[in-house]
Amino acid sequence: MDSPSSSRTVHLVDARGPDRRLADARIYRDCPPAELDVIESKWADARKRLATGDPDVRLAPLEHSHWDWRNKAQSVEAGIHMLVAVECEGEAQGVMAVLSESKHSRLSGEPIVYVDYLESAPWNLRLSTAAPRFLGVGTVLIEEAVRLSCDKGFGGRLGLHSLPQAETFYKSRCRMTELGQDILYFDLTYFEFTSRQAMDWLANVGGTI
Numbered sequence: 634m635d636s637p638s639s640s641r642t643v644h645l646v647d648a649r650g651p652d653r654r655l656a657d658a659r660i661y662r663d664c665p666p667a668e669l670d671v672i673e674s675k676w677a678d679a680r681k682r683l684a685t686g687d688p689d690v691r692l693a694p695l696e697h698s699h700w701d702w703r704n705k706a707q708s709v710e711a712g713i714h715m716l717v718a719v720e721c722e723g724e725a726q727g728v729m730a731v732l733s734e735s736k737h738s739r740l741s742g743e744p745i746v747y748v749d750y751l752e753s754a755p756w757n758l759r760l761s762t763a764a765p766r767f768l769g770v771g772t773v774l775i776e777e778a779v780r781l782s783c784d785k786g787f788g789g790r791l792g793l794h795s796l797p798q799a800e801t802f803y804k805s806r807c808r809m810t811e812l813g814q815d816i817l818y819f820d821l822t823y824f825e826f827t828s829r830q831a832m833d834w835l836a837n838v839g840g841t842i
Contacts, residue, residue, distance in 0.1 A: 636665055637661035637662055637663050637664050638663035639662045640659050640660065640661045641659070641660055642657055642658070642659060643658050643659070643660045643719065643773045643776075644656065644657060644658065644769070645658050645721055645726065645768065645769045645770060645773065646767065646768040646769050647766070648765050648766060648767060648768050649766055653768075656721055656722075656767065658719055658720060658721035658767075658773070659720050659721075660717065660718070660719050660720075660773060660774075660777050661717065661718050661719075661720065662717050662777070662781070663715055663716065664716040665709075666705075666706035666707075666710050666716065667706075668718065668725070669702040669705060669706050669716070669728075670703055671725075672702055672718070672728060673701055673702045673703045675725075676702070676754055676755055677701075679755040679756050680755050683755055683756075700750070705730055705750065708730075709730070712733055713732065713733060714730040714731065714733065714749060714750075715730070715731045715732075715733050715781075716728065716729075717729040717730075717731060717777055717778075717781075719774060721767060724754070725754060726753065726754050726757060726766075726770050727751070727752065727753040727757070727771065727773070728750075728751075728752055729748060729751045729752075729774045729777070729778065730748075730749045730750040731746055731748055731749065731778060731781065732746075732747040735747070735785070735787065736792060738792065738825060738827075739792070739812055739823070740810065740825055741827070743787070743790060744785075744787050745782065745787055745790040745826075746778055746781055746782040746785065746787060746792075747792050747793065748775075748778050748793040749793075751771065751774055751775075751793070753770040754766075754767075754770070757770050760798060771802055771806075772806065772838060775791075775807055776835060776838060778791050779791060779834075779835055779840070780840075780842060782826075782831065783842050787828075788828030788831070788832075789826060789828050789830075789835065790826055790827060790828050790831065791826050791831065792823065792824065793823070793824055794815060794819075794821040794823050794824075795822050795823075795824055796821065797821075797822075800822055803824045804824070807824075807834060808830065808833075808834055809824040809830065810824060810825050810826070810827065811824055812825060
């Protein structure tokens with residue numbers, strides 16, 4: 634990964650073996666927008682392969698299949714988004730775009746970090762493949778968003794809108810507060826972490842600040 638502002642070691646679960654060992658990975662902040670060309674070219678090819686795979690494996694169409702990360706390059710270059718990526722075995726396993734400017738919490742009115750886009754590589758998604766490679770990508774990305782919020786002095790507070798297929802992850806896995814559908818944002822459900830929720834969740838998943 635070229636010229637990120639920071640990186641640290643994280644762990645993903647390697648789902649390819651029966652023992653499901655932990656695999657070392659790196660998470661990077663401020664990834665350069667040029668990385669999006671590399672990421673999208675690999676992910677687009679993977680989406681095509683999965684779409685034309687075993688017809689006996691019935692998998693749900695992905696709601697975000699129209700996303701093209703190359704379309705986010707301009708906003709990253711302009712400083713509107715900060716790009717965060719998880720890399721393992723020399724490939725990006727997940728990407729997150731966070732707004733550089735804070736928003737305000739709907740629960741408290743205090744500043745929060747807003748996660749605008751988050752995606753795991755197609756080969757890691759249970760919805761798109763019967764045999765995912767790595768598990769825990771979304772968790773380490775949300776953990777990094779909480780850490781970023783703390784670094785900004787927001788105490789871990791963050792918010793995001795979720796596609797329907799991801800709602801269970803944010804509600805059950807992350808235990809975020811569900812604030813209902815947002816008629817001003819494509820009727821997507823909005824979730825937030827309070828500072829207390831974020832810290833409790835981070836401790837539960839073994840994360841540290």
